[in-house]
Amino acid sequence: MAGAHLQPGEVTLSPGESWAAPEAIAAFSSTGRNGATRVFHAAVRAMVRWPGGAMPIRKVHLNSWEACYFDHDEARILALAEAAAQIGIERFVLDDGWFVGRNDDTAGLGDWTPDPAKYPHGLAPLARKITAMGMEFGLWVEPEMINPDSDLYRAHPDWALATPGRDRPTARHQLVLDLSQAAVRDYLFACLDRLLREVPIGYLKWDHNRDLAPAGGAAQVRGLYDLLARLRAAHPGVEIEACAGGGGRSDAGMAPFVHRYWTSDNIDAVSRVSIQRGFLAFLPPEMMGSHVGASPAHATGRAQALPFRAAVAMPGHFGVEMDPRTLTPAEREDLAGWIAFHRQWRDRLHGGQVWLGEAPDGLVWQAQGTPENHLLFVIRRDPAQDRRPQPLRLPHLAGQGSCTVRLLRLAGGADGHAAPTTALHQAMGATPLIVSGGWLAEAGLPLPPMNAQTVAIFHVEAG
Numbered sequence: 299m300a301g302a303h304l305q306p307g308e309v310t311l312s313p314g315e316s317w318a319a320p321e322a323i324a325a326f327s328s329t330g331r332n333g334a335t336r337v338f339h340a341a342v343r344a345m346v347r348w349p350g351g352a353m354p355i356r357k358v359h360l361n362s363w364e365a366c367y368f369d370h371d372e373a374r375i376l377a378l379a380e381a382a383a384q385i386g387i388e389r390f391v392l393d394d395g396w397f398v399g400r401n402d403d404t405a406g407l408g409d410w411t412p413d414p415a416k417y418p419h420g421l422a423p424l425a426r427k428i429t430a431m432g433m434e435f436g437l438w439v440e441p442e443m444i445n446p447d448s449d450l451y452r453a454h455p456d457w458a459l460a461t462p463g464r465d466r467p468t469a470r471h472q473l474v475l476d477l478s479q480a481a482v483r484d485y486l487f488a489c490l491d492r493l494l495r496e497v498p499i500g501y502l503k504w505d506h507n508r509d510l511a512p513a514g515g516a517a518q519v520r521g522l523y524d525l526l527a528r529l530r531a532a533h534p535g536v537e538i539e540a541c542a543g544g545g546g547r548s549d550a551g552m553a554p555f556v557h558r559y560w561t562s563d564n565i566d567a568v569s570r571v572s573i574q575r576g577f578l579a580f581l582p583p584e585m586m587g588s589h590v591g592a593s594p595a596h597a598t599g600r601a602q603a604l605p606f607r608a609a610v611a612m613p614g615h616f617g618v619e620m621d622p623r624t625l626t627p628a629e630r631e632d633l634a635g636w637i638a639f640h641r642q643w644r645d646r647l648h649g650g651q652v653w654l655g656e657a658p659d660g661l662v663w664q665a666q667g668t669p670e671n672h673l674l675f676v677i678r679r680d681p682a683q684d685r686r687p688q689p690l691r692l693p694h695l696a697g698q699g700s701c702t703v704r705l706l707r708l709a710g711g712a713d714g715h716a717a718p719t720t721a722l723h724q725a726m727g728a729t730p731l732i733v734s735g736g737w738l739a740e741a742g743l744p745l746p747p748m749n750a751q752t753v754a755i756f757h758v759e760a761g
Contacts, residue, residue, distance in 0.1 A: 305515035320516075323550055331579065332653050332694070338550075339582045339652065345553035346585070349535045356584050356648055357434060358386065358637055359617030361503070363393035364565070364596050366621065368401055371416040372424050381622040383431040385634040386641070390428050391436035391503055396421065399448065404471040407443045408450030410489040421497045429498055436501030437493070441486045442522065443472045443507065450485075457482050459514050469508035476514060477521030487528055494533045504556070506542035519551070526555035539587065545573070548581060558585050558615055565591030565619055566598040567610040568751065571662065571679050574614065575654055583666060584648035588614030590633065592624070602751055603714030604629055608636035609707065609753035613647055613666055613675060616640045632714070639707070646673050653694045659684045661745075665758070669698055674756040678710070678748040689742025698735025698760035703743060710752025718746045735760055 300322040309317050323341050327333030348354060360382040366374060370392075379390045398413045400406035412420045425435040444451050444458055446468065451458065458473040460466050466473060475482050493499060510518060526538070540547045540556040544563035552559075559581060562573045570588070577586050588611040594601045604625075611617070616637070622630050640647075646667040653665040659682055665674045676690060695701060705726040708716040718724045722731070723746040731744075748754060 302516040357388035368395035386637040405447035434500040478517035564597040566595035586614035589619040592620040605709035605714035609709035695735035696739035702730035704730040
């Protein structure tokens with residue numbers, strides 16, 4: 299979808315006046331979907347304004363939401379942060395529940411003051427303790443929303459989007475603030491500016507958990523852009539994540555104001571295979587929030603082995619959405635190993651090209667990096683129908699000359715750690731396969747047998 303949803307009478311043009319619709323990005327490709335993807339990624343990357351001018355290292359997150367939901371205080375968060383630091387987390391994000399009146403989702407939105415019962419000394423001491431652990435401190439906010447049970451709504455019911463003379467139905471117990479009003483934007487800027495000045499916050503997770511009803515028109519979106527631009531100008535070093543009930547705000551129009559999109563509140567790795575492929579068709583991987591969730595998944599109740607969950611999350615901006623203390627010592631060590639693995643390879647995963655493809659018997663694959671140096675992910679989500687996997691054709695390697703292909707990991711199986719069952723793939727871990735790019739494009743890469751919920755990760759170098 300593209301364009302502007304104008305309200306009746308929102309734009310009235312006198313003779314000689316004009317109105318410009320929002321820009322839309324269109325792509326033509328003579329080389330299929332991946333050619334269009336390159337165009338979209340380049341267009342979005344040209345819009346992003348990174349702190350310091352260049353894309354920084356995409357820090358590995360731990361987000362507190364599914365670890366504790368609303369049930370937290372300073373002691374619990376510090377214990378969670380210590381567990382995060384021990385496994386290699388680089389940024390700790392305190393999610394919903396930190397502000398006054400916020401013990402569930404029925405109250406508090408609009409009153410952006412730390413809850414004195416949970417954080418009697420405010421957030422600054424907590425943030426300083428977390429940064430002393432070697433992690434950046436991030437914070438969840440939902441500035442565009444307001445609960446009727448809040449001091450702000452009691453003082454300014456006229457600040458909520460509403461149709462005169464009609465009821466104001468809530469969703470998730472909340473209404474939407476009217477960002478076309480300068481007073482509303484000034485209030486929100488003052489709240490966020492105060493937090494960012496008083497607390498060492500390097501990252502904001504900016505959420506939006508209900509539909510616009512009434513829509514607010516194009517003026518609502520322009521008001522959001524104005525607020526974000528003002529905040530970015532005042533705090534240029536702060537990164538912002540666009541979240542909207544999950545991935546509801548994954549649009550190019552937000553790219554000049556944010557640095558990451560939360561892809562979906564569904565972190566089930568089986569679901570995430572298709573969700574993330576849809577995201578990557580239009581938006582670049584360094585902006586794709588992809589977390590390792592708990593098992594069973596909170597959204598679906600399905601269970602998957604930790605290595606499969608981690609391998610599916612690897613291609614994006616990697617993070618963790620669980621409490622590491624609930625894992626066994628072996629699982630914590632395993633998760634720390636995946637975090638280290640991502641940190642080792644993220645320079646190949648972020649900022650380069652993305653190729654998406656399908657293969658016989660339900661396999662899907664994606665490659666990320668450059669044609670000369672990239673990681674290849676081969677994903678089997680469902681059980682195979684063929685006992686002998688067919689070679690995987692890799693058309694993006696046509697004309698690349700001699701290529702070395704090394705099998706880095708095979709994540710799957712009953713305990714999540716699958717051992718290659720063929721002599722070729724057993725050897726490929728230590729001795730790369732050397733073959734021409736033309737052969738890989740036309741004849742294909744031999745694949746190991748893979749059970750359902752398995753990811754094979756290869757490193758491909760050409761030349």
